[in-house]
Amino acid sequence: MKAFRILLFGVVCAGAAVFAVFVLFSFTKNYSIVISSDNQTQAARSLPNNSYEKIVYLDATKFFGSNLSVLAGSIIGKNILSQNPNGPQLANAQSPIVLNQKQVTQDIAAQVYTQAVKDLTIYTEKDITRVLDTQNAVAAYTQELKTISNAYLEPFRNKDISVLAALVIEQNDNDARKILLSYADASQQALDELIKLPVPDSWVTLHLELMNIISESRYAALAFLTIQNDPVRANIVAQNYQSLAKRFTAFTQALNNKIKQDHIIF
């Protein structure tokens, strides 16, 4: 009888252990989500599987929705016609075509600037979801931030859009062009993820600045790629690239100040 009890106890314990493990794995939410989430997230966030047959038209209108050069050109062209109804003043070799520079300047200022702003995606607080500044919210936010950074932007570490652009423009470097194209894709995917993140209140400024810098760097990459098609835009970007880099430098410093302030450890 005693032996039976011991045997029964053992069987019950074994069954209970199996049951307990089953119950544990059924109700341990974090564990199961982390595993599956890891895989799903990684699958969803992996860089696009480039289709090498895909053709990309380096057309500013396709990328930005407009061509600033055409816009500026049309303004000047219209002014040329209006100011020179009789055609060029051929007798005056120094200035055969008269332009109303003041009018042209005003028109370009109004129209090119307006269009350039329209073409650039600028993120504001209206675009994101704010959450209370709790420890968990910050932890979740920074975790996702790093995940997105790793998934989409890490391949571009130590790269420089301007250097890549110079290689493309001056040496027709296909590898550099490919990286710029890849960055255009990856940065957009990063932005699509970043815009969905719940952002703690104290991180909103940084978050928006990050998104706008990514957006503008993507803008820069595409502008350089389409220099043939839209030289005015490439010009504008080139002249302001240093300013953008300066902003990025300031952002990186501010980000790390915030990390220290919030005692975040990686």
Place this chain on the structure above:
Amino acid sequence: MNTRPTVFLMRIFLTYMVCVLGLSMFSVQNAVAIYEVPPTNQEVCDGHIPPNCYTVPLFPKPPEQPSESTSAGTCSCSCSSSTEASCSCSCTFSIPIPLPVIDQGAINAITGVAGAIAKLTADISNSGEAKLQTAGIIHDSVFSYLSAMKTVCDDTMKFFGQDKCRTVVENWGNFLSDIPKNVRLKTINEIQSTDLDLRAMEMLKATLGLGQDSSADQEPFNKFEDMYLKQGTQEGWRITPHTTLGGALVHLTQQNNRNLALITQQYLDQQTDSAVEAGKMEAQSGQGALSSQECLTQYVNRNGQVVGCAKYSANMTESMTNEAIRTGINAEVNAITSATILSSGMQSQISPQQDPDTGLYTGGIALLRGLANAANGDIGMFESGPSAPAPKLVAKCSLSFTPQSKTVLVGKNATTSISIFMQNQAKLKDISLSVSDTNIISLNTTKLEPKEDPGKITQQFSVTISGNKPGTAIVTATASMQETQDICAADIPLRVTVAQACLIAPDKTDFVFPGQSDVQWTNAGMPNEQFTMKQNLKADISGTANAALQINAVAFKVSNPLIANATPDSVSISGSTPVTASTLVTAFKTGTSTLEINVTAPDKQTVLCTKQIPMAVGYRCKATRCPAYGCYPPTCQDSTPETTSPLHSCYTLKNIPRTEYCDYYTGVRLADQNNAWCIDSAPPVFANLCQNAVKQSIFAVQITTLLEKLTSVKAFLHL
């Protein structure tokens, strides 16, 4: 017994609970350890988790990690004791946006990152490509206004009123159409000076519609074109139009809106096709008069490789006017796009401001600050900015003669052109010339001075050659470069021979004009509808003493290609004599010119004999008379005065019955059936009156002196 089962069950339950709790604790501990404490964190914090730190779980790294990447986040901790509370950690994290991190102190240095950016900025801002494309885009706008007649008139009416609409279109149409004709002639020389192989050259010529007949230099049409031709011969020649823009515009003015759209599309399609063909040839040849700047929109595969060109700058006409406008308004465009593109008031709206608390730049859009910068004159679109040394490329050059061989007559001078193409910023040091036998030929110089013009990649020189005695000699040109001391050289064989005589006899009985139907006259302007005439001739060099001096070609050329051109129709060369040839003459615009007929030696350059025939082109219309007091569609009156001047007003043959045709502007009667035409000599007031009333513009050609009996002229070229 009643309690034994209960106790037994309680024991089982308690045992179960103990097992479950034990296993659960074990499992949870392991799970949390796996999840929340990644190895990197454990290493960084060395097992001590300060109470104020919370860990950030890490997902596995993405599969694609660049080998040169650095860690995104790093922490360093210092602990005063073995307790966690004594540790202080400092972490940093960098998001790998492909932007340079700039050291404020190095911004102004033209080195490193800042230097690279500055160089790129300068390269883009000052690249010929950017300038050319911008000029082209500006031209596109002008062209679109002009070619879309309705739009033009709608828009221009807003500015000037209806009566000036047509004036704008006509004036600009003429301006645009004149340019490519002139440039096309220059293009021939450009192409001939390249290193294209013969087959590619012929293909290119065929596509460009260039014939031997128009290979000589022409006087520029006016100062403006002269200026632009001098400056525009080095960059990116585009595709020839088989249609003149001016002709298209004239035609468009005669159409209703429905046809206008159709014709415009046909025109653009035709030009695009030509552009694609020429672009292919250029790609095949690798270099030449055409450049890669023709492509406006490339398409690339996902490897970044350029697969092709989706959009070319439509045609040569556009290209030429691009150049013209770029040259013509260079100063204005430069000013607009650099110093005055924006008013200074815009800067405050778009310039980021640095937040003193966060250090972040806010309130502006960095990428757009260039507009404001430009407004302040910092860096203009086409102004010179700071630059860094360019990548070192191997400088090299190539040299060629045009033509590749030449016949020189004894006792006569001839010229040959030397073109030197420089790549990768090669700078010429000197150019020397040598002759294999100075008894046969002599040169006017043995050394050429390179031109100081860094903006040009091609330099051209002209050398005068004198024929001393019959024979063959070789001239060698050698150019050396400053940096590498490399040389490029080429030879030209020169054949010196004794000139002989030949005779050109235009056959006036075969001088055929097109049919007399009205259709022939009402659609002038489009290429396949332009008025043409045919001139046959015979050239006879019988009796030529020098058998070696065979006739090789008969070339027809209109001295002013803006008026008309001559297309070879047929040439029959049988031995040395006689030669029969004919040409088709196409008229473009009113004016006078000369049809020149040249019989050339085997080098196709040396003219054996020549004849010039005066010609004139004018307007005419049918059944429309425009007297001084207005326009009405009359039948020309017998009392309409005739004039006999071939170059002014009307000219008719004597003893020819009058018809009902009258001049478009002047209303002066024309005797059409007998080949009489008028040139445009009407006072403007009459022309304006007619323009409002007459919807059909008509070209006509007057070949005045050919209506007289032509006499054979012998031209002897002497020793």
